Amino acid sequence: xxxxxxxxxxxxxxxEAGLPYSKGLMASQVMVTGLSPWRSYQVAEAxxxxxxELGSPSVTSEELDxxxxxxxxxxxxxxxxxxxxxxREVDALDIPLIVLIGGATGVGKSTIATQLAxxxxxxxxxATDAVREVMRGVFSRELMxxxxxxxxxxxxxxxxxxxKDAVVVGFREQVSAVAVGVDALLERAAVEGMxxxxxxxxxxPGFLDLDSRAGRVMAVPVIVTVEDExxxxxxxxxxxxxxAGRPATKYMDGFDKIRRVQRYIKSQALSHGVPVIPNYNxxxxxxxxxxxxxxxxxxxxAGSGRxxxxxxxxxxxxxxxxx
Numbered sequence: 001x002x003x004x005x006x007x008x009x010x011x012x013x014x015x016e017a018g019l020p021y022s023k024g025l026m027a028s029q030v031m032v033t034g035l036s037p038w039r040s041y042q043v044a045e046a047x048x049x050x051x052x053e054l055g056s057p058s059v060t061s062e063e064l065d066x067x068x069x070x071x072x073x074x075x076x077x078x079x080x081x082x083x084x085x086x087x088r089e090v091d092a093l094d095i096p097l098i099v100l101i102g103g104a105t106g107v108g109k110s111t112i113a114t115q116l117a118x119x120x121x122x123x124x125x126x127a128t129d130a131v132r133e134v135m136r137g138v139f140s141r142e143l144m145x146x147x148x149x150x151x152x153x154x155x156x157x158x159x160x161x162x163x164k165d166a167v168v169v170g171f172r173e174q175v176s177a178v179a180v181g182v183d184a185l186l187e188r189a190a191v192e193g194m195x196x197x198x199x200x201x202x203x204x205p206g207f208l209d210l211d212s213r214a215g216r217v218m219a220v221p222v223i224v225t226v227e228d229e230x231x232x233x234x235x236x237x238x239x240x241x242x243x244a245g246r247p248a249t250k251y252m253d254g255f256d257k258i259r260r261v262q263r264y265i266k267s268q269a270l271s272h273g274v275p276v277i278p279n280y281n282x283x284x285x286x287x288x289x290x291x292x293x294x295x296x297x298x299x300x301x302a303g304s305g306r307x308x309x310x311x312x313x314x315x316x317x318x319x320x321x322x323x
Contacts, residue, residue, distance in 0.1 A: 128200025
């Protein structure tokens with residue numbers, strides 16, 4: 001008797017215990033390509049429809065990947081299909097992925113980090129302000145006063161007025177201190193193989209030693225900016241409206257200092273070859289960060305003799321590498 005395939009789960013046969021195909025899980029994987037959640041779920045539904053048309057109660061991971069690439073290319077285009085293939089390479093990394101998102105106060109770092117974590121399936125997101133908070137429990141205000149001020153107000157804690165810009169000097173002093181804690185996070189990630197996203201004003205190029213861990217973690221640093229002053233101001237007003245505990249007055253009063261900190265961070269990024277992504281539009285900025293991660297993964301595999309494009313396709317076809 002013929003069974004009604006439409007009413008049955010389609011099993012992924014080479015997964016442990018034969019896990020069933022899930023539109024939700026597939027949609028979350030497809031979102032990594034840069035497609036919106038709604039479009040990703042459309043793709044996941046189309047993949048399920050194709051599986052139903054095949055009439056088989058099971059599919060291998062290799063076959064599912066090939067089908068996903070085909071559907072994404074048909075519905076969204078080659079760029080997104082290529083990103084999906086690249087993400088499967090991220091999934092196959094034998095070292096942890098560490099995305100470091102820096103930028104001045106109010107540019108949207110934490111929002112981008114949260115959404116990026118969802119897209120990439122990374123469960124650990126650490127804010128450098130949390131690291132600073134921990135360090136405040138170790139060092140007293142008298143010993144390290146810069147830790148007890150906001151990043152753009154750290155200059156006010158300097159014991160002696162500097163000959164240069166106090167805002168930048170104080171900020172550098174705070175970043176130097178917090179960088180010790182961030183460096184410890186990087187080492188822990190390398191030792192324990194944990195992927196994570198680190199975001200905050202203290203992620204400043206030149207203060208973290210990423211090169212020495214190049215073979216143990218894949219670090220992807222990026223700096224986010226808001227170039228338009230009016231847009232930057234509006235970020236604080238919007239944030240204040242959403243969070244009653246974060247009034248905009250403090251940030252409006254210190255806005256000029258925040259802009260000076262941004263100029264310094266951006267100059268550090270440019271001098272150290274770290275990408276700068278202007279946050280004009282949230283979706284575009286998030287997509288740009290995702291593209292950057294994909295490019296870094298491609299470079300890593302190209303450096304190890306594994307290329308992009310057709311070679312990546314072969315990795316899921318002729319070579320039969322599973323997810």
